[in-house]
Amino acid sequence: MSVLxxxxxxxxxxxxxxxxxxxxxxxxxxxxxxCLDAGETLxxxxxSGSGKSTTARLAMRLLxxxxxxxxxxxxxxxxxxxxxxxxxxxxxxxxFQDPFASLNPxxxxxxxxxxxxxxxxxxxxKKQRRNLVAETLHxxxxxxxxxxxxxxxFSGGQRQxxxxxxxxxxxxxxxxxxxxxxxxxxxxxxxxxxxLKELQEAKGLAYLFISHDLSVVSHIANRIAVMFDGRIVEQxxxxxxxxxxxxxxxxxxxxxxxxxxxxxxxxxxxxxxxxDKTGEGIAATGCAYQLRCPYASTDCATFDGQxxxxxxxxxxxxxxxx
Amino acid sequence: MLEIHHLxxxxxxxxxxxxxxxxxxxxxxxxxxxxxxxxxxCGKSLTAQxxxxxxxxQGVEKSGGDILLDGSSLFGVDDELLRRIRGGRISMxxxxxxxxxxxxxxxxxxxxxxxxxxxxxxxxxxxxxAIQLLRDVGMQDAEQILKQYPDSLSGGMRQRxxxxxxxxxxxxxxxxxxxxxxxxxxxxxxxxxxLLNLQKKRNLGLLLxxxxxxxxxxxxxxxxxxxxxxxxxxxxxxxxxxxxxxxxxxxxxxxxxxISTAGESxxxxxxxxxxxxxxxxxxxxxxxxxxxxxxxxxxxxTAACWxxxxxxxRCLHVDEHVDELGRDSPA
Numbered sequence: 114m115s116v117l118x119x120x121x122x123x124x125x126x127x128x129x130x131x132x133x134x135x136x137x138x139x140x141x142x143x144x145x146x147x148c149l150d151a152g153e154t155l156x157x158x159x160x161s162g163s164g165k166s167t168t169a170r171l172a173m174r175l176l177x178x179x180x181x182x183x184x185x186x187x188x189x190x191x192x193x194x195x196x197x198x199x200x201x202x203x204x205x206x207x208x209f210q211d212p213f214a215s216l217n218p219x220x221x222x223x224x225x226x227x228x229x230x231x232x233x234x235x236x237x238x239k240k241q242r243r244n245l246v247a248e249t250l251h252x253x254x255x256x257x258x259x260x261x262x263x264x265x266x267f268s269g270g271q272r273q274x275x276x277x278x279x280x281x282x283x284x285x286x287x288x289x290x291x292x293x294x295x296x297x298x299x300x301x302x303x304x305x306x307x308x309l310k311e312l313q314e315a316k317g318l319a320y321l322f323i324s325h326d327l328s329v330v331s332h333i334a335n336r337i338a339v340m341f342d343g344r345i346v347e348q349x350x351x352x353x354x355x356x357x358x359x360x361x362x363x364x365x366x367x368x369x370x371x372x373x374x375x376x377x378x379x380x381x382x383x384x385x386x387x388x389d390k391t392g393e394g395i396a397a398t399g400c401a402y403q404l405r406c407p408y409a410s411t412d413c414a415t416f417d418g419q420x421x422x423x424x425x426x427x428x429x430x431x432x433x434x435x
Numbered sequence: 436m437l438e439i440h441h442l443x444x445x446x447x448x449x450x451x452x453x454x455x456x457x458x459x460x461x462x463x464x465x466x467x468x469x470x471x472x473x474x475x476x477c478g479k480s481l482t483a484q485x486x487x488x489x490x491x492x493q494g495v496e497k498s499g500g501d502i503l504l505d506g507s508s509l510f511g512v513d514d515e516l517l518r519r520i521r522g523g524r525i526s527m528x529x530x531x532x533x534x535x536x537x538x539x540x541x542x543x544x545x546x547x548x549x550x551x552x553x554x555x556x557x558x559x560x561x562x563x564x565a566i567q568l569l570r571d572v573g574m575q576d577a578e579q580i581l582k583q584y585p586d587s588l589s590g591g592m593r594q595r596x597x598x599x600x601x602x603x604x605x606x607x608x609x610x611x612x613x614x615x616x617x618x619x620x621x622x623x624x625x626x627x628x629x630l631l632n633l634q635k636k637r638n639l640g641l642l643l644x645x646x647x648x649x650x651x652x653x654x655x656x657x658x659x660x661x662x663x664x665x666x667x668x669x670x671x672x673x674x675x676x677x678x679x680x681x682x683x684x685x686x687x688x689x690x691x692x693x694i695s696t697a698g699e700s701x702x703x704x705x706x707x708x709x710x711x712x713x714x715x716x717x718x719x720x721x722x723x724x725x726x727x728x729x730x731x732x733x734x735x736x737t738a739a740c741w742x743x744x745x746x747x748x749r750c751l752h753v754d755e756h757v758d759e760l761g762r763d764s765p766a
Binding site: 160161268270298299300301303304306307310325327328331332365366368369370371372373374376377378 | 619649652690
C-alpha cells in the first residue's frame with residue numbers, strides 16, 4: 114500500500130489584498146497525480162515557479178487543494194481539518210531548504226527538536242523527551258551534548274541535521290525534503306545526502322524530494338516526476354528518465370548539469386544544443402513549454418498537455434536513443 | 436594585469452584581531468578566466484572583495500602584501516581614483532541578484548547612474564547605451580525593461596541586469612562572486628554562456644569565485660584553490676582536473692554528486708573548515724586529511740612545496756600520494 118497518494122490535485126492562487134486590482138490568478142498546480150511507497154524516493158524536479166513546492170505542501174495538507182484528493186496510508190485526508198488532521202500529521206513531516214531560517218533562534222536545539230512531541234507524545238515526561246531528543250540527534254550524526262545550545266552556534270550542515278531530527282522524532286512514514294541541500298556547500302551536501310540514504314535504509318522512510326538539481330536527484334531518487342508550469346510533463350524511473358528522456362524540457366534540465374572535466378566543453382558545444390535560440394516565457398495556451406522548445410510546431414499550440422501512457426506529455430518527443 | 440602579492444587580511448572577531456586571509460597570491464590577465472575555489476569560510480570572498488577594497492568599512496584590514504593593477508598599488512590611490520577604478524576598470528557581479536539591486540529605483544535609473552558616473556554622457560546617450568547593454572546580455576525588450584523595477588524581474592533576468600551594469604563602463608576585469616549559485620540549474624547555464632561570450636568578445640579578465648568544480652570545469656582557464664585562508668593549490672585548469680595534487684582539492688572534487696555512481700555513498704570531507712583564529716600551526720587541512728602524517732602538524736607548510744611547471748601545491752606529501760591517488764582524473 115502506498116504511504117502517500119495524490120490524485121488529480123489542483124491549486125490556483127488568487128491575488129488578493131492590496132494588489133487585487135492588478136493581480137491575476139495563478140494556476141500553481143494543475144491535475145497532478147502520483148503515489149509514493151514505503152522505502153522509496155520520488156523526486157519532483159523543475160525550475161522556480163513550476164509548482165513543485167506547492168505540490169509538496171498540498172500533499173502535506175499545509176495547503177488545501179481546490180480539487181482532487183490526498184490519501185495518507187490509504188486514508189483520505191483531503192477533507193480533514195483542525196485537531197483530527199493535526200493528530201495525523203506525524204505521518205508526514207518536512208525538512209526545509211534554508212537551515213538558517215527554519216530554526217527558531219530563541220529556542221534551544223532540544224526544545225526545537227522536541228516540539229512535535231507536544232502534540233504526538235503528550236504523555237512523555239520532560240526527561241523522556243530529552244532522552245528521545247538525544248537519541249534522535251545521535252541518529253542524525255550530532256553530538257547530543259549540544260542539545261542545550263542555540264541554532265547560531267551550529268554550522269549550516271549541522272543545522273540541517275537538526276532539521277532532519279526535528280522531522281524524524283515523531284516517527285513519520287514520509288519525509289518531504291524541499292531542496293534540503295541547495296543552501297549548503299558541496300562538501301556538506303554530500304554528508305547530508307549520505308545521512309538521508311542511511312536513514313531511509315534504517316527506517317524504511319519514503320521521501321518526496323523536491324529539487325531543481327538533477328545531479329543531486331540522480332543520487333537519491335528511485336523515480337522522478339518533472340514539473341513545468343504546474344503540470345507533470347514527464348515521469349518514470351530514475352534510470353529511464355536519465356537514460357531516455359522523452360520531453361525536451363527534461364533533456365534541457367539534463368543538459369544543464371555541470372560537466373565533469375574541462376575536456377567536455379567542446380563535446381557539449383558541438384552537441385544537440387538549441388539553448389540560445391529559444392525564449393524564456395511560458396505559453397498561455399497549449400503546451401506551456403512551446404516558447405522555449407526547439408522542436409515546437411503549430412500543433413503544440415492546441416495540445417492538451419495530458420501525460421500519455423508512456424509517462425510524458427509531448428507531441429514531438431525525443432527519439433529513444435541519443 | 437591584476438596581481439595580488441602575498442595579501443594578508445585581518446578581521447575582528449569578538450574584539451580580537453585575527454588573520455582571515457594569509458599571504459594569498461594570484462594573477463589575473465586580460466582575456467583569461469581564473470577560478471578561486473573553496474568552501475564557505477576559506478577566505479575566497481574576502482580576497483576577491485579586497486581587490487575593490489570592499490569590506491574596509493566592516494573592519495577588514497590589510498595586514499600585509501599588496502594588490503597591483505597594471506603595476507601600481509590599489510592601496511595607494513585616493514578616494515576619487517578608487518571610485519573611478521571601481522566599475523571603470525574592475526567591476527563586480529554579486530551572488531544574490533535579489534539583494535544587489537535597489538528595489539525603489541527602476542532598472543533604467545540604476546544602469547544609467549553607473550554609465551554617467553564613469554562615462555561623459557548626457558541622459559539620452561546614457562539611455563541609448565543602457566538599451567545596448569541590456570541587448571548585449573540577451574534582453575530583447577530592453578526599452579521595456581528599463582522602465583521596470585527589480586521586483587518584476589525573475590532571478591535570471593536580474594542577474595543579467597547586474598552583468599549589464601558591471602559592463603556599463605567597459606571595465607577590463609570582472610569579479611564574479613558565485614554568480615549562478617542563487618539561480619535554477621537551467622538558468623545557470625544561460626548565465627554561464629552569457630558571461631563567457633562577453634568575456635571573449637571584450638577580452639576581459641574574469642575572476643570567478645565559487646565552491647563548484649562543475650562551474651570551474653565549464654568556465655576557467657586557471658584555478659586557485661583556497662583552504663582556511665591559504666592558497667593550497669594553483670595551476671592550469673586541465674592540470675588541476677587531470678592531476679589534483681592537494682588532498683583538499685581531490686576531496687572537494689570527490690564530493691560532487693555528479694561524479695559518483697548512483698546508489699553509492701558520496702565521498703565526504705569529515706569535519707569543517709577551522710575558523711580564523713583557530714588555524715593549526717602546521718598544514719591547515721591536516722586534521723581533516725586522511726593522508727596526514729606527523730610532520731604535517733609540526734610547522735607551517737610553504738606555498739609551493741610541491742611544484743611541476745606552473746602547477747603548485749601546499750602539501751608535503753604529494754609525491755608519496757601519487758601511487759595512492761593515481762594520476763588519472765578523479766572520476
